[in-house]
Each structure stands twice: as structure tokens, then as C-alpha cells.
Amino acid sequence: MSEPMHDDELTIDEDLVRSLLGRDLAAYADLPLRPLTSTGSTNRLFRLGEDRLVRLPRQPNGSAAITQEARWLPGLAAELPVSTPEVLTVGEPGFGYPERWSVVRWIDGEKPRPGGGDVTAADLAEVVTGLRRTEVPPEALADPELRWYRGKPIAAFDNDFRSWLQQCRELTDLDLDLDAVASIWKEAMALPLVLPEPRWLHGDLLAENLLSRDGSLVAVLDFGALSVGDPTVDLICAWELLDGDGREEFRTILGLDDDTWLRARAWALFIAVMTFPYYWKTMPVRCADRLVMARAVVGG
Template sequence: MAQATTGGDRPAIDAALARRLVDDQFPRWAGLPLEPVLPGGSDHVIFRLGGELTVRLPRHEEAVGQAAKEYEWLPRLAPHVPLAVPVPVAVGEPAFGYPWPWALSRWLDGEPATPGGLGESAGAAETLAGFLTALQRFAPVGPAGAAALRDPALAGDPLAGRDDATRAAIAATAGVFDPAAMTAVWDAALAAPARRHPPVWFHGDFHTGNLLTRGGRLSAVIDFGSLGLGDPARDLLVAFTLLSPRTRPVFRAALGTDDTTWTRGRGWALATGLNAYRHYAAVNPRVAAQTSRQIAAAIAG
């Protein structure tokens, strides 16, 4: 039942710690069984608590703040999108040597989406486009909407901010992928005109691993820790992680994506794929396969 992680300044996290945190801060759930959810995520160690809850503990400092963000915004967003999203229940406090806030959310049943299962589905491509369309149209009014536009935690980082790291990754992976092809995609993405419309909501990490299915159909979108306001091009990532060359155009047409946004989206897919490949491929064959597919798809367009 234990699931521990540590390294550098990352705290050790296991089921015993999660049990103590839940029992101490939320005693009404103290009797519920707790089991690790594997493989978990790159940002959180995840446990299932009973039949209806999840416990999510940030692995590293960059993920701190995600729990509070989801607790504030997902209940507002949920009624406006056509797929289920996690419903936050509570935010826990640092304790027992664990240094950061953590989250309790409602469990969502489902299996992770895979390219083999849904990559060739035109219906899935249209469903994804419908979700993003609804997300981008979500517009909280009044003080909440005004506060969102001012909140630095919701501000999307610019693609150009990843230039140095992406070029370094291109050079470092030149023996695995085509550096000239990657550089061409990256240069085109940076040269594409910036979005000239008001910022819209984006998921921020909209890829295969954050999509659930039930009965062979998309059912839920999870992990909104990167939720923010900015360029919707970053959510085109899903076209290069889940969809095939045949269904990618279906998704693009349903979403109504123009050429410059698509070009920036290819850049986001390349940059995030290279980043994950460099950090995890050597120790995780599953990530190596997923990110290799993503990089190849971004190059292909």
C-alpha cells in the first residue's frame, strides 16, 4: 500500500502520510480505505479514498497552489462543459512534515484514454473540440471574472519563454529525433503572429493522460492544475497526443482553428513533448513512447 517518493527538496510521500493527513484534518473520512493510484502523475502522488474520493499530494513546489485553484474554479466551470471534471471537496493543510496544501476531490470512474482506443475516432475528435469550445466560452461575470483576469496564478506563460529550453532539448535529442525538422516547427511557432483577441480559458495540460473514458467514449477531463487564461493554442496538445493523422483534421475543423493558432499549437506540442522526454524517458518507457509519438506528430503537423 505504500507509495513513497523523495529526491532533492521533494518530500517523501507514502500512504502512511496520506492516512495521517486525512485522519487528522478530516476525521469524518478516517475510516475509509486508502490505496495508491498508479502510476500517478508527474505533479502529484494520488490515492483513492473509499469509493468516492481522491487525495492528491503535490510532489514538488511548482505544483503548489494547484489545489486552491481547482477548489475555486472547478465548481464554477463544471456546469458549463460537456464532460465531467473533478469536483473539489476540501483543501488540506501542511502537517506531519509535509510542507504544502493538498486536495480532496470526488473520484471519477473511467479508464485513461489511449491513441489505440480513440485515436481513430472522429466522434472523440468532435467531443474534444466541443469541450474546448465550451471551456473557451466560459466567462464568469462580476467580481469573479474581473479577479480572474488579474490573478497571476491564471496567467498563461508565453510560448517564447520556452525558447532556450526547447532549443537545448532539440540539441540534446538530435540522435533520437530530426533536429532540422524540430527546429523548423519551433521557428515557425515563434514566428506565428500572436493571438490578438482577449484571453480565453485553457486547461493547460490537455493530453491523453488527463482524459478518461467509459464504455469506449470520452467521459471526463481531469487535472486542472494548469488551468488559466491566455492563448488557446496550448490546448491543441491533445491533437498530437491522442488523435491520428486522419482524425486530427476533424478536430481542427470542429474547433475552427486558424493556421496561426495551429502553428503555435504544434510549437506547444513539440516543447512539452521534448521537456517530458528529457526528464522521464530514460526512467519510464511508457513516457518515452508517449512523448516520442507526440514529438513525431508535432513534426508531421
């Protein structure tokens, strides 16, 4: 079993997955099953056979994300220019495990390298555009499970940011100009409050949730953070995945003004500084990716 990342981490192992599959999906129960070492912080991942993936929430109350992904992703998938996980089934709690879980179709590809080169500005802009142009039905607007914090204006998180930033200052081996980070944040907080029309947002559009092949983006993964609200947070991918020229192209394609761009930079810094204290010891690869992103923001 992998090392826990959270204080309330649920116990998940191959025996549990086999038991759940045997109860709910007998046809899959004898397929080869192996845990993935590249599993994320939200779900434990197990490859099932050659073309399926089992996803189990790591923490209590993770069922909502599994359920909303199954409910809303099929409609969104048709509007996106890349592949998304096809939810084959949602399983029920059991054998001492309290959450719903899912089986999705496996998608071949590699996590793109942060810093530029594995995906293009046009690829990322098309994904952002696809999300934003997709109609948000009234029932989605009314669904409280789709109102995650990343769909709120960045100004709502000033106090949280300052708390995380102070914790970052206590990480003696964090090689980042935190004074410059604080200055950019202060500039963003001085912007007028804007409440854009609620749109769909992925909420975690970063390298670990993308797949590339041969220099092109081929898939967006993990829609567990799918939300309706201010979609600015989805722009942070530009600083983790593109170089300076790529970011300028991305901005031009989307027609982003100075204020929106600054708010997006602030979101990228917020996501980075909240990551470092929490995952510094348990997810060094994630922290390295966020450091690439934060340095790109500081560098302009």
C-alpha cells in the same frame, strides 16, 4: 513509496495520508486507502474507499495549484460537456508535510490510448470550446496564480525550446527526427506575434489527464495547471489523441486558421522535447505518449 521524479520531491506515504485524514477528516480515516501506480508527476494519488481520491503535491509550493483548482473549477465544470473532479475538501499542511492537499470525487474510466480510437475529434473540440466560451471574471484576470507559462504566446519560449532540443539530441535512444522538429519550430517562430483575448485554458490537455469509456471522452482531470491567457496550448491534444482524419475534423470544428494550427504544432513539440530529457528514466509511459504526439506533428 514511489520513486522520486524531482530533486525536491516531498516525502509522501500511506502513514502521512492516514495522519492527515485522521486530523482533518475523521469520517474518512478508516476507509481503505491504496496508492495508485499511475500517479502523475505533480501529485501523489491515493484511492480512498470506492469513490474518493486523495491528491498531494509532490514538490514544495504545490499548494497554489490545489487552491486554485478548488476555487475556480466549480464554475468551469458547469460549462464543460464531460465530468471534472469534484473537490470535496482541501486539507492543510501537517506532520512535516508543508503543502495543502485535496480529496476529490473518484471518476470511473480509462486513460485513452494515444494515437486515436478512444476519443473523438468532436469530444475534444467540445471541451476546448467549453473552456474558451466560459466567461473569465475580472478577479481571475487579475490573479497572478492563473498566469502560468503555458498561457503565454509560444514565441516566448524560443530559447527554452532550443535548450531542450539540444538535450534531446543527447538521448541516443530517442527515435525522433529532431531536424524536422527544429524545422517546424523555426517556421512557427517566423509567424507574427499575436496576443489573443485571454481565455480559460486547461494547460495540460493530454491523455494522462483524460478518461474515456466505450470510445467516448467522459472526464477531464487535474486542473492544477488551469490558467488564463492564450489558449492555443490546449490544441495539442489533437496530435496525441487523434489520427490524421481526426485532426482534420478537430480543426474544422474549431475553425482554426493556418497560423493558429502551426502555433499549436509548435506547442506540441515544445511539450514533447521538454518531457524527454526530464522524464526519460522516471516516466517511460509519459515519454512514449509524447513521442506519439511529436511524431504526429512531424508527420503533418
